[in-house]
Amino acid sequence: MSAAAQVTDSTFKQEVLESSVPVLVDFWAPWCGPCRMVAPIVDEIATQYEGQIKVVKVNTDENPAVASQYGIRSIPTLMIFKGGQRVDMVVGAVPKTTLSSTLEKYL
Amino acid sequence: MQASDKSLEAMRNFSETYAKRSGTYFCADLSVTAVVIEGLAKHKDDLGAPLCPCRHYEDKEAEAAAAYWNCPCVPMRERKECHCMLFLTPDNDFAGDQQEISTEQIRATTNQY
Numbered sequence: 001m002s003a004a005a006q007v008t009d010s011t012f013k014q015e016v017l018e019s020s021v022p023v024l025v026d027f028w029a030p031w032c033g034p035c036r037m038v039a040p041i042v043d044e045i046a047t048q049y050e051g052q053i054k055v056v057k058v059n060t061d062e063n064p065a066v067a068s069q070y071g072i073r074s075i076p077t078l079m080i081f082k083g084g085q086r087v088d089m090v091v092g093a094v095p096k097t098t099l100s101s102t103l104e105k106y107l
Numbered sequence: 108m109q110a111s112d113k114s115l116e117a118m119r120n121f122s123e124t125y126a127k128r129s130g131t132y133f134c135a136d137l138s139v140t141a142v143v144i145e146g147l148a149k150h151k152d153d154l155g156a157p158l159c160p161c162r163h164y165e166d167k168e169a170e171a172a173a174a175y176w177n178c179p180c181v182p183m184r185e186r187k188e189c190h191c192m193l194f195l196t197p198d199n200d201f202a203g204d205q206q207e208i209s210t211e212q213i214r215a216t217t218n219q220y
Contacts, residue, residue, distance in 0.1 A: 031146025033139035
């Protein structure tokens with residue numbers, strides 16, 4: 001089971017925008033190959049930064065409103081939210097070091 | 108739900124042929140390849156065209172009709188860029204040494220979905 005909770009169109013505001021800690025959002029889709037490579041990295045990040053950040057996933061097929069609102073095109077896309085604002089974005093399958101160095105800026 | 112056997116076989120054949128013709132390779136992790144081929148086949152079933160499964164679309168029917176992101180997409184045909192990691196150039200860190208994948212290999216991964 002994944003360490004990152006699934007967030008939906010209806011829970012995105014509460015779980016992401018109103019979070020008191022920075023949030024890493026993994027926008028994924030079921031038949032996206034590289035999403036499979038990113039998922040374990042995202043889970044590791046969730047464990048490593050437990051208490052400092054929140055890590056969630058959005059299935060873009062099932063939650064098109066949020067995906068469209070944030071202009072998701074290429075999948076996977078990882079976004080960082082802080083204080084209700086999108087502050088950074090990483091597109092595609094990236095190494096864990098890239099993701100953690102991007103995250104560190106917002107802790 | 109998985110794609111029809113007919114579409115899966117069509118996309119599996121296409122993927123092997125196109126990799127060989129373009130001098131590209133499947134991902135070293137063939138489960139990535141399997142998921143993408145199944146996704147392409149599902150779009151072929153649902154939309155009549157193998158729309159890229161690694162993008163979000165406002166309107167899938169309109170995108171399939173526009174054809175830009177139908178596999179092989181324009182960026183792949185023009186610059187060998189496949190962000191879905193189906194066709195990787197040999198210099199890509201994730202590229203393996205395979206240009207073939209069996210139906211059994213695909214379904215061994217996608218049966219878990």
